[in-house]
Amino acid sequence: xxxxxxxxxxxxxxxxxxxxxxxxxxxxxxxxxxxxxxxxxxxxxxxxxxxxxxxxxxxxxxxxxxxxxxxxxxxxxxxxxxxxxxxxxxxxxxxxxxxxxxxxxxxxxxxxxxxxxxxxxxxxxxxxxxxxxxxxxxxxxxxxxxxxxxxxxxxxxxxxxxxxxxxxxxxxxxxxxxxxxxxxxxxxxxxxxxxxxxxxxxxxxxxxxxxxxxxxxxxxxxxxxxxxxxxxxxxxxxxxxxxxxxxxxxxxxxxxxxxxxxxxxxxxxxxxxxxxxxxxxxxxxxxxxxxxxxxxxxxxxxxxxxxxxxxxxxxxxxxxxxxxxxxxxxxxxxxxxxxxxxxxxxxxxxxxxxxxxxxxxxxxxxxxxxxxxxxxxxxxxxxxxxxxxxxxxxxxxxxxxxxxxxxxxxxxxxxxxxxxxxxxxxxxxxxxxxxxxxxxxxxxxxxxxxxxxxxx
Ligand code: NAD
Numbered sequence: 320x321x322x323x324x325x326x327x328x329x330x331x332x333x334x335x336x337x338x339x340x341x342x343x344x345x346x347x348x349x350x351x352x353x354x355x356x357x358x359x360x361x362x363x364x365x366x367x368x369x370x371x372x373x374x375x376x377x378x379x380x381x382x383x384x385x386x387x388x389x390x391x392x393x394x395x396x397x398x399x400x401x402x403x404x405x406x407x408x409x410x411x412x413x414x415x416x417x418x419x420x421x422x423x424x425x426x427x428x429x430x431x432x433x434x435x436x437x438x439x440x441x442x443x444x445x446x447x448x449x450x451x452x453x454x455x456x457x458x459x460x461x462x463x464x465x466x467x468x469x470x471x472x473x474x475x476x477x478x479x480x481x482x483x484x485x486x487x488x489x490x491x492x493x494x495x496x497x498x499x500x501x502x503x504x505x506x507x508x509x510x511x512x513x514x515x516x517x518x519x520x521x522x523x524x525x526x527x528x529x530x531x532x533x534x535x536x537x538x539x540x541x542x543x544x545x546x547x548x549x550x551x552x553x554x555x556x557x558x559x560x561x562x563x564x565x566x567x568x569x570x571x572x573x574x575x576x577x578x579x580x581x582x583x584x585x586x587x588x589x590x591x592x593x594x595x596x597x598x599x600x601x602x603x604x605x606x607x608x609x610x611x612x613x614x615x616x617x618x619x620x621x622x623x624x625x626x627x628x629x630x631x632x633x634x635x636x637x638x639x640x641x642x643x644x645x646x647x648x649x650x651x652x653x654x655x656x657x658x659x660x661x662x663x664x665x666x667x668x669x670x671x672x673x674x675x676x677x678x679x680x681x682x683x684x685x686x687x688x689x690x691x692x693x694x695x696x697x698x699x700x701x702x703x704x705x706x707x708x709x710x711x712x713x714x715x716x717x718x719x720x721x722x723x724x725x726x727x728x729x730x731x732x733x734x735x736x737x738x739x740x741x742x743x744x745x746x747x748x749x750x751x752x753x754x755x756x757x758x759x760x761x762x763x764x765x766x767x768x769x770x771x772x773x774x775x
Pocket of ligand 1: 431434457458460507510527530561727
């Protein structure tokens with residue numbers, strides 16, 4: 320089936336009302352869960368073939384989140400889809416007011432490669448829960464994972480309902496020409512702009528889950544050991560190829576030496592510079608990205624790490640010092656295992672520096688003084704984040720996840736995901752009685768005075 324025909328078939332399937340029934344949605348999610356469980360081995364093998372991601376990390380950062388979203392949606396669909404009663408204002412009485420959640424229609428979901436399963440399937444789970452039909456276009460860079468998802472889903476679901484379409488720029492371009500009722504995109508800022516522009520032609524609502532440079536503030540009253548551990552984990556997970564990975568550190572100069580020493584110690588403990596790490600650490604996705612990252616490395620700024628193996632697309636966890644906001648590593652999102660550390664003496668100046676750059680997807684603060692923590696959280700606009708941790712806010716599905724400004728538009732996970740694929744229809748439901756004379760001509764001064772008393 321060609322792309323245009325597939326979109327038309329999905330629209331017809333939706334318009335025929337096949338996705339309206341809540342039990343149908345719940346059963347589809349149960350079926351998806353069962354299929355994923357049954358094919359876990361294949362999913363593990365595929366992602367390993369793509370970029371050497373281990374079974375443990377794949378379960379921890381992909382499948383467990385997907386299962387959680389499915390389980391939550393199965394339990395909550397009846398609540399999320401329920402018509403919600405709202406208070407009616409005085410001039411409209413007697414009447415009731417309510418909001419009906421309705422599925423937006425046929426959705427296009429475009430995924431990124433770095434968490435190929437969850438970035439394609441969690442939006443799909445939300446689309447199914449909301450009652451949409453959906454075409455999923457995972458990334459061509461994680462080709463094995465994308466093929467495996469396509470095999471599992473396409474051979475078990477009606478393509479008029481949900482379908483995985485593999486392809487790169489050309490296929491995505493063709494998809495974007497079609498008139499969808501919702502586009503959910505995860506990926507880079509430049510491609511986000513292409514998607515937004517294409518959506519505008521049809522006035523299609525979008526969710527854009529983009530990237531950016533996510534800072535970490537380390538204040539002088541932090542617990543150095545815990546801080547170092549949580550930064551190292553969040554930064555070097557998936558070889559730094561995580562949208563919410565700490566991109567750079569802003570560290571109070573009073574504690575920078577202690578923090579650097581502890582991070583170096585941890586790196587050598589967790590990633591001993593042996594052949595084993597080279598064999599088993601997550602790879603950089605391809606040569607293009609390897610070269611991009613290698614180009615960011617200024618050898619004189621390396622504090623620790625800096626080991627590269629092009630043949631294996633391996634870059635060891637690397638920390639840089641003597642970096643400032645004008646260094647080339649500070650220009651764009653790093654998206655790799657390179658961590659620049661900048662010292663600050665004055666917190667307000669550091670806050671202003673971050674504030675005057677594009678709004679980050681995530682921001683982290685380590686410290687104890689609640690005044691300083693609040694100052695950072697309230698002064699800087701960013702998608703979401705954590706205090707005294709990194710990345711883990713994403714694992715709390717009850718927290719809507721998304722960016723702001725250049726790091727994204729809209730959010731998802733659990734109920735927020737359901738909302739992203741729904742329209743909320745507001746209804747004023749009146750009874751055929753008691754019509755106020757005030758509404759009607761002639762408009763007298765007396766009526767105007769009564770109106771003023773009633774409506775203000
Ligand atoms: P990307 O923008 O290169 O690709 C994303 C998707 O867009 C892929 O499916 C790809 O096939 C498609 N695409 C690429 N070029 C296109 C074009 N010219 N026209 C139409 N479609 C095109 O992003 P990526 O390299 O897969 O992912 C890395 C980026 O995604 C990083 O910036 C990262 O921060 C961001 N990201 C964001 C989140 C989030 O949840 N906010 C999650 C993961 C990744």
